Amino acid sequence: MDNRTEQLKEIRDEILRLKESPLYEYRKKNNYYPVIGEGNHYAKIMFIGEAPGENEAKTGRPFCGSAGRVLTELLDSIGLRRMDVYITNIVKDRPPDNRDPLPEEIAIYAPFLERQINIIRPKIIATLGRFSMDYIMRKFLLLLELDSISKIHGKVFKAKAAYGEVFIIPLYHPAVALYRAPMKKVLFEDFSVITDLYNKFN
Ligand code: URA
Numbered sequence: 278m279d280n281r282t283e284q285l286k287e288i289r290d291e292i293l294r295l296k297e298s299p300l301y302e303y304r305k306k307n308n309y310y311p312v313i314g315e316g317n318h319y320a321k322i323m324f325i326g327e328a329p330g331e332n333e334a335k336t337g338r339p340f341c342g343s344a345g346r347v348l349t350e351l352l353d354s355i356g357l358r359r360m361d362v363y364i365t366n367i368v369k370d371r372p373p374d375n376r377d378p379l380p381e382e383i384a385i386y387a388p389f390l391e392r393q394i395n396i397i398r399p400k401i402i403a404t405l406g407r408f409s410m411d412y413i414m415r416k417f418l419l420l421l422e423l424d425s426i427s428k429i430h431g432k433v434f435k436a437k438a439a440y441g442e443v444f445i446i447p448l449y450h451p452a453v454a455l456y457r458a459p460m461k462k463v464l465f466e467d468f469s470v471i472t473d474l475y476n477k478f479n
């Protein structure tokens with residue numbers, strides 16, 4: 278097995294037995310799966326959402342419901358297929374009733390996300406929604422640039438990862454297009470920012 282695949286599999290195995298997680302019992306009770314991530318283990322770009330919803334927890338696949346359809350459409354608009362990119366979330370198990378993730382849930386799953394980033398070594402990290410924006414901007418020491426998502430969506434920030442330079446782009450969560458239709462245009466515009474940057478690495 279490819280080394281990256283092996284390391285990602287280890288992460289999956291650890292999360293499967295993560296009894297310390299406040300979401301572990303809820304996963305077991307509902308026969309849900311943890312959602313680790315999916316896509317190209319050599320992707321130049323990684324998308325980071327919030328937490329799995331019901332469809333995701335039932336299948337173990339990120340963004341496979343209605344927000345996922347929007348994400349696939351947005352990727353398509355810039356000529357990327359899901360298999361070209363890597364898609365994951367900060368929180369790997371579904372919070373009950375799709376509520377916002379709690380700080381202690383983010384804290385327990387974030388080290389796994391950090392390992393995923395260092396395994397895949399993306400050149401671009403696109404955050405989807407304010408929770409992943411907030412976490413990633415702080416993690417990459419962009420605290421001074423951190424602002425509300427309405428101010429910094431679609432902007433590109435340069436940062437340093439353990440493996441070299443990385444560009445961070447905060448984006449709105451694709452689900453906003455489902456309840457605020459005009460936001461879809463904003464998402465398309467923000468995604469178009471990715472194109473030039475992405476082409477630099479190909
Ligand atoms: N919303 C997210 O943030 N992640 C998913 O995987 C699905 C919906």
